[in-house]
Amino acid sequence: MTALVKKKINVQNEQGLHARPAALFVQLANRFNSNITVRKGRRESSGKSIMGILTLGVGKGSQVEITCDGEDAEKACRALEKLLMKELE
Numbered sequence: 001m002t003a004l005v006k007k008k009i010n011v012q013n014e015q016g017l018h019a020r021p022a023a024l025f026v027q028l029a030n031r032f033n034s035n036i037t038v039r040k041g042r043r044e045s046s047g048k049s050i051m052g053i054l055t056l057g058v059g060k061g062s063q064v065e066i067t068c069d070g071e072d073a074e075k076a077c078r079a080l081e082k083l084l085m086k087e088l089e
Contacts, residue, residue: 034070
């Protein structure tokens with residue numbers, strides 16, 4: 001059974017989704033079978049595309065909406081939210 005999960009998140013880590021954090025996000029997203037989409041404002045990208053994520057320009061304090069659609073959507077959304085909420089070293 002597939003599920004559709006949407007979650008709005010205020011990005012807390014200092015670097016937002018630039019360079020290293022974006023790479024970590026994409027690596028994590030690619031571990032799941034679900035389709036993952038990240039939206040910031042009117043712009044939208046696949047959560048599994050490093051270039052797409054970088055073009056969104058997500059900085060600290062930005063609000064993004066993550067949509068996960070698939071059999072492991074709940075698990076994927078929780079894991080990605082956790083990544084965006086923590087400080088990365």
